[in-house]
Amino acid sequence: MGDRLRGLAVVVTGAGSGIGRAAAEAFAAEGADLVLADRDADAVEQVAKETGGLAVATDVTDEAQVAAMAAAAVDAFGRIHGLYANAGIDGAGRAHELTHARWSRVLDVNLTGTWLTIRAVLPAMLAAGGGSIVTQASTAALTGVPDLAAYSAAKGGVTALTRQIAVDYGREGIRANALCPGTVWTPLVERTYAGRGGDATFGSMDAMRERAARGYPLGRLGTPAEIAAFALFLLSPESS
DSSP: OOOTTTTOEEEEESTTSHHHHHHHHHHHHTTOEEEEEESOHHHHHHHHHHHTOEEEEOOTTOHHHHHHHHHHHHHHHSSOOEEEEOOOOOOOBOGGGOOHHHHHHHHIIIIIHHHHHHHHHHHHHHHHTOEEEEEEOOTHHHHOOTTBHHHHHHHHHHHHHHHHHHHHHGGGTEEEEEEOOOOBOSHHHHHHHHHTTHHHHHSSHHHHHHHHHTTSTTSSOBOHHHHHHHHHHHHSGGGO
């Protein structure tokens, strides 16, 4: 156990699996008071049991649920020091292949959901004189990734939103940073793999992983724990 987040109340969305779960574990190990949000109530309850956090079943596209989650954080801990806005979904498909409904859903979760979550925690941060916001973007926001039109557009929006939060609230003590990881093998990436053709296109899950890993100089994919470590630094006083 460490003390890098000791006494800090931190909200993590998408905490039920993947990078969000790894973040919850890392933050708990450094003493954070955790509020864990995920639309999968059973999954987030399990993570909360393992980390000592407060689980709040939350769909980040539901304005009322997001507001209630932020209120629960303030009720439990008195204020909100940090937010890791990590919730997201996959969105395989080129522009002409996507339905309007699918396009809207990906942007609603990945971009609008991030904005709703940030908006919900900002009043508590402003009242307390500061805080740290970390958003989950992607290299897809910076370079584009084949067959991920909606996902890339949404993550590009997340990076722009994060810059805007930094500009608008920096003078009030609120830091904002976006993480842009490459491929990290998580349930979301597995769903993306399936959406892009699965075994019929890539041969097998292992073959897909090997193909993806060859695209990186180190010859391997990132891990959820590695991304969580970046988020931890940005949420801690070390990044002030």
